Amino acid sequence: MLTWTLWCGLLFVLWIYFLWSRRRFYLLTLKIPGPIGYPFLGMAHKLMRREDILNEFGIYMAKHGPTIFSWLGPIPFMIVSEPQVVQDILTSPHCVNKGIIYKAVDDGAGVGLFSLKDPRWSVHRKLLNPAFGHKVLLSFLPIFNKETAQLLSQLDALPGGGEKDLIPLLQSLTLGIATQTTMGCDVKSEENFKSNSLMERYQCRWARQLSGKEANYYRAKTEIRAFIRKLIQKRLSEDTEDSIKSKDKNIFLNLATDLLRRGVFDWKNVEDESNVIVFGAFETTANTVYYVLMLLAMFPQYQERAFEEIKSLFPNSGDFEVTYEDTQQMVYLDLVLNESMRVIPPVPVVSRQTSQDLTLTNGIVVPKGVQIAINMFHMHRSKKIWGPEAESFNPDNFLPHNTRDKHPYAFIPFTKGIRNCIGWRYALISAKVTLAKLLRNYRFKTSFKFEDLYYVEDITMKLKAVPKLEIQKRM
Template sequence: MFSLSFWITILLCLWIYLLWTRRKFYLLTLKFPGPFGYPIIGMAHKLLHREDVLSEFGYYIKQYGPTLFSWLGPIPFLIVSDPQLTQDILTSPHCVNKGLIYKAVDDGAGKGLFSQSDPTWSIHRKLLNPAFGHKVLLSFLPVFNSETAALLNVLKGMENEEKDFTQVLQSFTLRIATQTTMGSDVKDEECFKNNILLQRYQCVQETMTDMCFSPWLNNRILRIIFGKEESYSRAKLEIRAFIKKLIVRKLNEDSANTALPKDKNIFLNLATDLLKRGIFSWKNVEDESNVIVFGAFETTANTLYYSLMLLAMFPDYQEKAFEEIKTIFPNPGDFEVSYADTKQMIYMDMILNESMRVMSPVPLVSRQTSQDLKLSNGVTIPKGIQIALDIFHMHRSKSIWGPEAETFNPDNFLPTNLEDKHPYAYIPFTKGIRNCIGWRYALISAKVTLAKLLRNFKFTTSFPFEDLVFVEDITIKLEKAPLLKLQRRN
């Protein structure tokens, strides 16, 4: 039997060989410091649990600085939370492709705009951009208003007791998402009414995150061994069946109502027109639809909940928001919010921006270099490097946002406080070549909803801000979601 020292020697030799064969990557350690990790596994053992990812990244950023280099198993990767280098990366045509970890997203949600590689991504993005044009977004305002009116009625029965409103807001944003992108209201669907659909989306998201940071789980056999495959596979199938049903319903409605005009730029109309013209395949339509619905409802629900949570924790700012809204809408109850009204909500803009600074909707994004990339600091990143852009810690950097960077203060977005900020120091929807296609949609929807909620209710919580524990889950999550209490406003 071979001794332990023998196996250690073998592992070290393999590690040295790996470094030699990838010596151009190894040279990055001379330019950027970072944790070297163990032979073969690198730093993979530190990222086994999504609960640890953000805290580990934060620990190493404090130790090595805003840009550091390490290994995830045999894969070299760069962690970046420096605004200038972030701009270099997000504006480079050699960094358009998402990182390898997004293979998990391909498996769970399909190859849509979120994870597609160039040149397919560029083609699809150009074809689908009209679905989020200004006129189309304005046409969604009646849906935003009517659904928020329905939400107000639901919340009126939930006053004066601390509750978790996460599922209520997810159901609300899912109904908006399916109406505005797929042309269908899902309120009568059984899977929606019994919340099974939301559970399936949650299962897929959690498994995709596990697969991102534990790449061996991309193997179906290993998912079976670890007990993750059955529920994940069932969830994917049920979500696919749901999305397919919406597509078929829309196609049948269009066939039955050929004389009626339709907005060709509504997302599903656009996608199915591309299908009829032979530009999209059926799988393209399904994948893009799945990704667009998932993205539209999940991040919007989170942004709403976290904004209300932070205002409940910092009541002075909530009162300022209430006073602004009250000047625009003097009377409580339901009211129509126009686009012109949203433009008057200056303080609401500051609150939303600060909420997304403190709690980045997507805390980490990944890119990979398709060619050598020379950064503005003179360092050349070789082709094949995986890059993790740490938006979460960049948004909370004290060197950028001051000594109180980790707390909530909408005054950070006063014009005078933004004058010296790098344009890439705040990127809640990313930026550059591959920014989020639905960022305007998210902001208009959130402002309409928050205006009505804050005009009609005061939100409080007994959960202290200091006790929040952040979790990487593709979108940002909390280890424990604070409960909120509603009190009616006059």
């Protein structure tokens, strides 16, 4: 008779064979290529380090093509960087829900617009859309201008001091803008709402544990939650019947607290959505502005063209008011912004999951329960789409004759479709006001080479080594 150990060993081998056969069946049935991976692990061992993920995705694409099927442990997943397949996914009512990788965000920010499941997400999105309407965004321009003027005064002390890390200054700028435009007050100087606390809170949990920052994370999360709650309570306590009627209900916090009073939102909804909105407005804008400055420093010929356009609109250096009409005349700056977000997308990968079977345009049926990684980083850099120089930086890629024949989903820095970014217009206007003032007043340089950049997948795009910038005063 077989011993217990031999029985266990046989069952283990049969289980491995079952998993392997199931995976081969998926690959043959779906007709989507990809690595089978190891039993139990799948390809999870290749994707454990965030700094390796984009590199591994690139290797898979080179070997298997732009749409790949594999496994993360026992979980089937797809990596997609083919525009038509991306469109099929982002416009499908069966792919509205975010993937399981966003659980780490839920822990830090709470469950808000970023990761809510449908149909609750659809309800929240419809209720909060007015906070990002055109008239509301126009009302933010004085704040954009005022905060950027303060940044100019800080930068005036830096010329002649060599290369500097400007990210803390930009994060302070965008945090001040974000809290004023969404929460109605400037909290960037408050100790419990420092930008480094925000970043600690949004690190992935496993990364915090490995780096020994778990205690700092929980402290930051608790403090920021308490501070957001305090702001909400203050707003509610100050409200009278007359003041409620006189307030612009489309300002985010006014809108959220009004929904709370009417019983549509509960306290947790207001807190979670406040956290998500502040973070979304704060970090992506800071990164986008910095990456534009960095790329223009690496490619000075394009920086000079952007400067000449801005100088034609604002002949005098120093502070000046940028209007919405001014931002619409910054045609070359639009090219620069788009090209920067193509080469370094604000969010390199977004995740969805199928809630029902999904039929793609090519006839392939993706089963319910599949995790999907939409790989914008490699799609934006595809030589098949963007030509042989796709991995370099050239704003001319967005001249009308160069984009005319591109697939509408070949460039999606704010995603697209049903669940696109609620604040994409906000981000672009804020970035253009900031860049106009910075590029008119300073020339940016760096000794860091473009080809030495190493990109790290995160909630938002990160760089393994962040180039420092030298600034020179313009007249």
